[in-house]
Amino acid sequence: MVQVYTLASGKGGTGKTTLTVNLGTSLALLGKETFIMDADIGMANLGLILGLEDVPVTLHEVLAGKANVKDAIYEGPGGVKVIPSGISLQGFQQADPENLRDVMKDLVDRCEFLLIDAPAGISRDGVIPLAIADQVILVVNPELASIVDSLKIKILTEVVGGHVLGAILNRAGPDRSDLISQKMERVLGVKVIGTIPEDPNVRRAAASKTPVVIKFPESGSSIAIKRIAAELAGVAFKEPMKGEVTQDGFIDRFARVLFRSKT
């Protein structure tokens, strides 16, 4: 049975695309058949951060009824399958977000996990991914405005018949993240399923068009993301032992080769 998760937030820039890519890659590395889809059709950047900006067929053409979704699936890092959106304004104008439901029907038999990167806010393109997911995950930053905006998304999700699994606190500072999590749980009325620290390695990895969980697998953000992925997959998470930690050194590269051969 496929599990469909939509990553959503009230305001932009909270880390939805980063988490879609990295949770998707982590699930794929766990051996799960995983698809990630860029439903942020107006401000598409999932393909961009994976170096897939020049591909011939994207979700735009699929939603415009000009192509089949199977032609918009590309191989991503760690074996994750990627369905990017196009970056042209014309492609966006021709894409009909109502067709997302049919696209999903075509995908459900092909994978175990489908992660949807949703647009920020409460636009029409944003509502459909909230309604079609099995579970919505709110991506929230440790600021009051981000928490309050996410509350709107939670309410909207429930209004359209969707269900919120919980929230991820992303870009957490070194202090008070427990306190902020508690506050978030109180305000949002949902569980915080994971906390990811502010980590400069996220941008460094993005600059080389590689997910941080592959580029810097032992960094704080990677470990937190892999922990959430293990939870979603229902498998035990193995904490790296002190001393194993290297900056993308020999052990990381060796482990990656091993992981790859399993997928």
Ligand SMILES: Nc1ncnc2c1ncn2[C@@H]1O[C@H](COP(=O)(O)OP(=O)(O)O)[C@@H](O)[C@H]1O
């Ligand atoms: N945990 C993190 N630590 C540091 N930078 C982060 C983290 N998560 C995301 N970012 C950065 O924040 C910016 C916005 O992230 P992005 O995933 O594009 O957000 P969204 O898709 O919600 O608009 C990007 O530059 C990304 O590299």
Ligand SMILES: [Mg+2]
């Ligand atoms: Mg984004």
